[in-house]
Amino acid sequence: xxxxxxxxxxxxxxxxxxxxxxxxxxxxxxxxxxxxxxxxxxxxxxxxxxxxxxxxxxxxxxxxxxxxxxxxxxxxxxxxxxxxxxxxxxxxxxxxxxxxxxxxxxxxxxxxxxxxxxxxxxxxxxxxxxxxxxxxxxxxxxxxxxxxxxxxxxxxxxxxxxxxxxxxxxxxxxxxxxxxxxxxxxxxxxxxxxxxxxxxxxxxxxxxxxxxxxxxxxxxxxxxxxxxxxxxxxxxxxxxxxxxxxxxxxxxxxxxxxxxxxxxxxxxxxxxxxxxxxxxxxxxxxxxxxxxxxxxxxxxxxxxxxxxxxxxxxxxxxxxxxxxxxxxxxxxxxxxxxxxxxxxxxxxxxxxxxxxxxxxxxxxxxxxxxxxxxxxxxxxxxxxxxxxxxxxxxxxxxxxxxxxxxxxxxxxxxxxxxxxxxxxxxxxxxxxxxxxxxxxxxxx
Amino acid sequence: xxxxxxxxxxxxxxxxxxxxxxxxxxxxxxxxxxxxxxxxxxxxxxxxxxxxxxxxxxxxxxxxxxxxxxxxxxxxxxxxxxxxxxxxxxxxxxxxxxxxxxxxxxxxxxxxxxxxxxxxxxxxxxxxxxxxxxxxxxxxxxxxxxxxxxxxxxxxxxxxxxxxxxxxxxxxxxxxxxxxxxxxxxxxxxxxxxxxxxxxxxxxxxxxxxxxxxxxxxxxxxxxxxxxxxxxxxxxxxxxxxxxxxxxxxxxxxxxxxxxxxxxxxxxxxxxxxxxxxxxxxxxxxxxxxxxxxxxxxxxxxxxxxxxxxxxxxxxxxxxxxxxxxxxxxxxxxxxxxxxxxxxxxxxxxxxxxxxxxxxxxxxxxxxxxxxxxxxxxxxxxxxxxxxxxxxxxxxxxxxxxxxxxxxxxxxxxxxxxxxxxxxxxxxxxxxxxxxxxxx
Numbered sequence: 065x066x067x068x069x070x071x072x073x074x075x076x077x078x079x080x081x082x083x084x085x086x087x088x089x090x091x092x093x094x095x096x097x098x099x100x101x102x103x104x105x106x107x108x109x110x111x112x113x114x115x116x117x118x119x120x121x122x123x124x125x126x127x128x129x130x131x132x133x134x135x136x137x138x139x140x141x142x143x144x145x146x147x148x149x150x151x152x153x154x155x156x157x158x159x160x161x162x163x164x165x166x167x168x169x170x171x172x173x174x175x176x177x178x179x180x181x182x183x184x185x186x187x188x189x190x191x192x193x194x195x196x197x198x199x200x201x202x203x204x205x206x207x208x209x210x211x212x213x214x215x216x217x218x219x220x221x222x223x224x225x226x227x228x229x230x231x232x233x234x235x236x237x238x239x240x241x242x243x244x245x246x247x248x249x250x251x252x253x254x255x256x257x258x259x260x261x262x263x264x265x266x267x268x269x270x271x272x273x274x275x276x277x278x279x280x281x282x283x284x285x286x287x288x289x290x291x292x293x294x295x296x297x298x299x300x301x302x303x304x305x306x307x308x309x310x311x312x313x314x315x316x317x318x319x320x321x322x323x324x325x326x327x328x329x330x331x332x333x334x335x336x337x338x339x340x341x342x343x344x345x346x347x348x349x350x351x352x353x354x355x356x357x358x359x360x361x362x363x364x365x366x367x368x369x370x371x372x373x374x375x376x377x378x379x380x381x382x383x384x385x386x387x388x389x390x391x392x393x394x395x396x397x398x399x400x401x402x403x404x405x406x407x408x409x410x411x412x413x414x415x416x417x418x419x420x421x422x423x424x425x426x427x428x429x430x431x432x433x434x435x436x437x438x439x440x441x442x443x444x445x446x447x448x449x450x451x452x453x454x455x456x457x458x459x460x461x462x463x464x465x466x467x468x469x470x471x472x473x474x475x476x477x478x479x480x481x482x483x484x485x486x487x488x489x490x491x492x493x494x495x496x497x498x499x500x501x502x503x504x505x506x507x508x
Numbered sequence: 509x510x511x512x513x514x515x516x517x518x519x520x521x522x523x524x525x526x527x528x529x530x531x532x533x534x535x536x537x538x539x540x541x542x543x544x545x546x547x548x549x550x551x552x553x554x555x556x557x558x559x560x561x562x563x564x565x566x567x568x569x570x571x572x573x574x575x576x577x578x579x580x581x582x583x584x585x586x587x588x589x590x591x592x593x594x595x596x597x598x599x600x601x602x603x604x605x606x607x608x609x610x611x612x613x614x615x616x617x618x619x620x621x622x623x624x625x626x627x628x629x630x631x632x633x634x635x636x637x638x639x640x641x642x643x644x645x646x647x648x649x650x651x652x653x654x655x656x657x658x659x660x661x662x663x664x665x666x667x668x669x670x671x672x673x674x675x676x677x678x679x680x681x682x683x684x685x686x687x688x689x690x691x692x693x694x695x696x697x698x699x700x701x702x703x704x705x706x707x708x709x710x711x712x713x714x715x716x717x718x719x720x721x722x723x724x725x726x727x728x729x730x731x732x733x734x735x736x737x738x739x740x741x742x743x744x745x746x747x748x749x750x751x752x753x754x755x756x757x758x759x760x761x762x763x764x765x766x767x768x769x770x771x772x773x774x775x776x777x778x779x780x781x782x783x784x785x786x787x788x789x790x791x792x793x794x795x796x797x798x799x800x801x802x803x804x805x806x807x808x809x810x811x812x813x814x815x816x817x818x819x820x821x822x823x824x825x826x827x828x829x830x831x832x833x834x835x836x837x838x839x840x841x842x843x844x845x846x847x848x849x850x851x852x853x854x855x856x857x858x859x860x861x862x863x864x865x866x867x868x869x870x871x872x873x874x875x876x877x878x879x880x881x882x883x884x885x886x887x888x889x890x891x892x893x894x895x896x897x898x899x900x901x902x903x904x905x906x907x908x909x910x911x912x913x914x915x916x917x918x919x920x921x922x923x924x925x926x927x928x929x930x931x932x933x934x935x936x937x938x939x940x941x942x943x944x945x946x947x948x
Contacts, residue, residue, distance in 0.1 A: 082671075136702055138834030142669045143558040151561075230834065232917040345569060443913055444888025446829050446838075448800050449519070449567040450551035455560050464567060485915050487559075489831040491838060491885035494913050 087130045093123025098162070105169065105176045113179035121219060128223040137230035139487050141456070149410065150337050156410035164407030171398045174205035181208050191251070193258030207254070213330065214250045218242055220333035227336070233482045233495075237322060241329035244268050249326045256292070263289050265296045268324050270303045272363040273424035275392060279367060280374035309431055315497060316438025317428035318480020325424075327417060330406065331458065332481060335414020339458035339483065342413030348460055352420055352477065359396060360426035366392050396421065415458045419477060429476030437497040438480065440473035441505070442466065446490045453484035453493060467492055472505040511535035512814060513595065513605040515585055515752065520781025520803040521611035522546040525578050527811030534815075536577070537605075541584035541598070543635055545570060550800055552638050553662045557669045588756045590774045607814060610753070610764055610772075610779040611807070614746035614798050621742075623716030628724040629740040632659055641666075641741075648672050648738035652727050654713050655744035656683050661696075661832050663741040664705050675706040675735050677713060677727075683832075686845055691855055692880055695864055696832045703833050716740055746798050748783040761785055763796050768820045770810045778813070780806040786821070799828065825895050826878070827888060835862060840891035841878030843868050851877055854901060856925045858883075865925055867901050874900035884921060885913035902937050905929050909942045 083091070097119030104113035134140055148155040169176050181196045181203055188207040189195055196204050221242040228234035248268040257264045265286075271277040277300050286297040311319040321328045342348075366388060373380040381388060405417025418425050432438060440463070447470070453463035459477045463484045466473045473493075485493040512528060514521045517540035525536050551565040573580050584598040588608070595603045616631025618624050628644045630637060645651070651667045653660050656678030664674045680686065682693030683700065700707050712730040719725040726736045748763030759765040759773040763785030766772050770780050781803035787794035797803070802823055812819035829838045843866060847853060852871045857864040863883035869876050875898050879891060890911040894904055904911075908922045922939055930936040 136699075136834055141557075141559040145555075145558040145561050147558075231915065232919065233915040236917055441913075443885065444827070444892065445801060445804070446827070446888055448550040449548040450554060451548060451560055451564045451567065452551075452554065455564045468567060482915060489836070490829045491836045491913065494885070494915060 082134070084130055084133070087127045090123040090126030090128075090130070093119040093126065095123075097121075097123055101180075104179045108179055110179045110182045114183050117180065117183070121215060124219050125222065128219070128226065131223070132226050132229075139230075140227065141452075141487065144337075144340060150340070152341060152411055156338075156341075159410040160408055163409065164403055167398075167403040167407050170205060170209060171402060174203065177205050177208060178203065180212075181205060184208050184211050187211065188254075191258065192254035192262075194262055210250050210254075213326070214245050217245045217326075217329045217333045220336070221329075224333050224336050228486065231482070231486050234486060237482065238332065240323045241325075241332055244324045245326055245329045248324075249329075260289070260292055263293060263296075265299075267299065269326065270308065270320070270424055271300060272304075272360065272367070272427065273325070273327070273422060275363050275366070275397065275423070276389060279370050279389060304427075308428065309435065312428055312431040312438075313436050314438075316436050316478070316480050316495075317425070317432045318438070318478075318495070320428060321418060321425060321479035322481045327401065327405070327422065328479065331409075331414040331418060334406075335409050335458065338409045338414050340413070340455050341411060342415060342419070342458055342460035344454050344457070344460050344462050346462075349462075352460070355420045356422065356426045356429070359400075359421050360423040362392065362396070363423045413458055413460070415460075415479070418479065419459050425477070425479075432478070433474065433476040437500060437503075438478075439496060439498065439503045439505075440466075440478065440484065441494045441496045441498075442470050442472055443490075443492045443494065445470055447492045448490055450489060452487040452489065456483045456487045458483070463493065466504075470505075472503060474503050509604045510537040510579070511606045512537070512609070513603065513607070514538045514609040514611060515595075516540060516611035516613055516781070516783075517543065517546050517580070518549060518611060518613050518781065518803070519546075519800055520613075520807045521609065523804050523807035524609050524611065524780065524811050524814070526576075527808055528814050529576050529578060531811070531815040535579075537579040537581060537603070539581040539583055539585055539595075539597070539603075541582070544580065544582045545573070547635070549633075552632070552635070553666050556638060556641065556666045585752060588752060588758070588777075590757050590777060593776070605776075607776045608778070609810065609814070610758075610777070610783060611781045611803075612749045612752055612764075612783045614782040615749045616742060617745045617747055618742060619744060621713055621716055623718055623724065623727075624742065626716055626718040626724045626740075627722055628738055629716055629742060631742045631746075632663055633746060645670060645672060645739050650675070650735075650737045651739040651741065652677060652735055652737045653741040653743060654727075655742065656680060656685065657687075657743060657745060658684075658830055659746075660741065660743035661700065663743055664700070665703070665833055667739070667741075668703060668705070672739070673706070675708060675737070676700065677708050677711050677729070679710070679712050681710045683707070683709075689843070689845060689847075689853075689855075689866065689880070691857060692864060692866065692882060695857065695861055695882060696835065698861055699833055699835055746782065748785065748796060748798075750783060761794065763794070765794060768822075769813060769818060770806060770821055771813075778810055780810045780821075797823070801828065825892050827892070835883050836885065837880070837882050838886055838888075839878065839880045840886070840888065841868075841876065841895045843878040843880050852901075854905075854929055856921075856928045858921060858924075863921055865921075867904060869901040874902060876901055876904050879904075887911045887913045901929075902933070902935070905939070906937045907940055909940060 097116045100112045100116030104116055144150045149159060185196050196207055221238050224238045225235060249266060253264055253266050266274060276282055283297060286293040322332055370389060400421045401417045408416055447467040449464055449468045451464050453467060457463050458481060459479055461475050461478060463473055480495055482495050485495060511534050514524055517538050521538055525538055528534055528536060545566050548565045548567055554560045555562060583600055585595050586598055587596040593605050597603060614633060616633050630640055630644060632641060650673045652675045653663050654677045664676050667674050682690055683696045685693055697707055714728045714730045716724055717726045717728060724740050726734045727740060728734050750760045750764055753760050753764055757774055758777055764772060764779040764783050765787055766779050766784050768786060768788060770778050772779055782798040785794035785796050805823060806821050809819045809821040826842055827840045850871055851868050854867040866880040867876060868878045876895055905926050926937060926939045
């Protein structure tokens with residue numbers, strides 16, 4: 065007797081050719097563009113960098129726009145599990161290495177990005193009023209990063225809009241993350257900086273995600289920056305102490321994680337093709353709870369220590385104070401959120417950072433679990449245990465575990481992307497806000 | 509020696525085991541020759557289409573069984589000796605049991621069509637069928653699917669993802685004509701055509717034609733038309749798998765005959781799920797419910813009996829759901845395929861033809877009998893309550909917002925439905941509005 069469990073990896077020998085001419089052209093453009101970008105990093109040529117970037121963006125758009133011809137609107141996850149790039153094949157590993165490499169260059173060897181910085185510098189000067197090079201000739205790569213990040217969310221946002229065009233929830237949510245990235249994370253902070261002596265503040269990036277926002281030096285910087293600076297400080301405190309609990313009570317953590325947040329925005333757009341790679345095992349859930357809450361404790365302790373140290377005139381930490389915050393910044397923000405969180409999208413799924421690392425998600429999660437009207441409702445006894453919901457949950461929640469016993473899903477990690485509801489072939493799942501009592505709706 | 513032995517690890521067998529474990533400490537053994545672990549049968553199509561991998565369609569991680577002390581045997585039962593309470597297995601020594609549950613499921617119907625055993629002709633029920641289908645469709649460019657039911661339309665959807673041209677033969681004059689009313693059947697028919705399936709209504713299979721190598725090359729319809737194809741899907745329903753009880757003392761008709769407590773004629777032998785034929789009272793013929801949901805509910809009732817609380821299976825208010833390509837379907841209560849004299853019907857369809865809703869109610873007092881909805885999700889529990897409370901069609905339409913289960917921001921159609929109802933109603937009704945944020 066054959067061991068079916070091992071043999072049942074169905075891989076069609078002949079992939080159904082669905083690419084049209086424009087899509088092939090687009091993919092060609094993306095490949096050549098990526099190649100040119102790599103070459104420009106080594107050669108330092110702005111022309112190569114510009115051509116490469118343009119080819120990637122317009123090639124991707126050409127490919128994406130044509131996906132609207134894939135038939136009537138509806139869930140189309142065909143061939144995802146046979147795909148090398150989307151199902152941890154060799155292309156996925158290559159992409160992971162490429163993206164990780166980009167983050168390593170970005171954080172640790174930014175000088176190699178000079179051709180790209182030169183390219184976007186006119187936009188930076190126009191938008192924010194300052195150049196990427198300071199008076200001493202030191203280059204900053206962060207405007208470039210914000211620019212690439214925003215363009216990526218916009219281009220891949222178009223992809224998500226087309227793929228999920230049958231669902232108004234998905235359309236509005238995607239438009240929301242595109243808008244918040246373009247307006248609140250990119251344009252407004254830069255324009256405000258232009259008219260306020262370089263005072264840079266990310267409105268939608270709330271402490272403790274933006275961990276240094278409430279550090280003593282940031283707070284003092286804002287206080288000394290006039291009325292707008294004081295308002296920014298007020299906003300920073302208000303957004304975590306008032307706005308976050310109130311909105312989370314009414315809507316769950318989704319109001320932030322899958323509608324507003326920039327990290328979430330990237331996960332929902334660039335990361336969407338990889339959402340099925342999140343680990344659904346019970347073991348992963350255990351690791352997740354330890355890790356994410358540890359990071360929260362770490363950021364709270366760091367902030368507290370910085371303040372204690374500040375109040376005692378630097379006596380507690382001494383020369384360690386700077387090292388402590390930059391240590392957190394390096395380990396958690398650069399390595400965890402950037403290199404692993406985004407670079408490993410193709411291998412570990414799109415929400416590695418949000419799930420295992422983000423301290424803001426931890427706060428929102430605690431609020432959502434205990435003080436929120438949000439839950440995913442199960443429609444009676446209609447679950448067929450197919451597993452689409454669990455498979456396409458980017459947060460690695462085993463949604464089916466609850467759905468098949470008719471229990472509502474009340475989980476700290478759920479970011480409310482709504483994909484479980486969208487892929488369910490029996491209409492069993494729905495994101496709802498309702499009374500707090502008996503949220504799980506489960507009768508034993 | 510095992511205490512409780514369950515043959516079959518589909519949803520019925522597995523649910524019996526889980527619920528017995530929940531309420532007792534009994535030794536439980538589950539035997540299957542299909543797969544080592546429980547998987548979701550309705551999800552087979554998603555494996556073929558590449559939405560999921562085999563691991564994804566297993567509802568429980570592999571450690572679950574040992575942790576809950578459910579012994580799994582990957583083996584084939586050859587014979588049941590009810591006198592000595594003993595099973596003969598293909599690969600292991602004889603197994604004695606105290607109590608036995610038969611949950612052997614279904615088999616695909618083959619109605620003796622000429623050529624039904626040619627290569628490239630098959631049904632779709634098991635994991636093995638799916639592997640066969642993978643093999644059979646590797647070279648296929650054209651396929652014919654026979655039988656206008658759920659498996660048929662799913663097979664058509666599967667084949668299309670591989671770029672195979674599909675002709676869909678349906679005996680009735682509309683899709684799923686023995687379950688759906690005309691309007692609903694035609695709505696789905698149009699949607700199927702939109703996906704470029706060649707839907708042939710009122711067309712019957714005459715013969716399947718093979719080539720010299722014994723492979724299918726075409727089918728012939730009763731009107732004499734030949735349709736070339738390299739694959740034929742036979743999806744004209746299923747029947748209970750009763751092979752195992754044929755030469756035993758366990759009574760069987762179309763299925764394994766059980767009473768409403770799911771007990772067979774032999775003490776300590778039970779059956780549930782697709783394979784059971786439930787006989788009420790002294791009836792000659794019983795009813796067979798080859799559905800995921802009923803399999804699960806039967807198993808839950810049987811598990812109570814097996815832990816000492818003898819419980820009758822009561823399927824409650826009927827419900828079912830499915831998805832036809834992109835259109836979801838829910839039904840609550842009873843909607844007969846053809847209108848009956850005692851009833852009236854309210855039917856609304858969106859001009860785009862992607863949503864519709866039918867309410868069937870008593871002619872004399874307006875009490876709801878059942879509903880069909882397509883392309884709009886409605887709450888199971890709310891309709892169940894309305895049916896149990898004998899609510900009228902006017903009440904149901906007035907409160908319809910309460911039952912809507914579509915995601916937030918989706919276009920709502922209840923207002924249009926009420927307007928359509930009011931056009932012919934003697935007493936017009938007004939839709940109760942939704943609360944803002946569910947509070948105000």
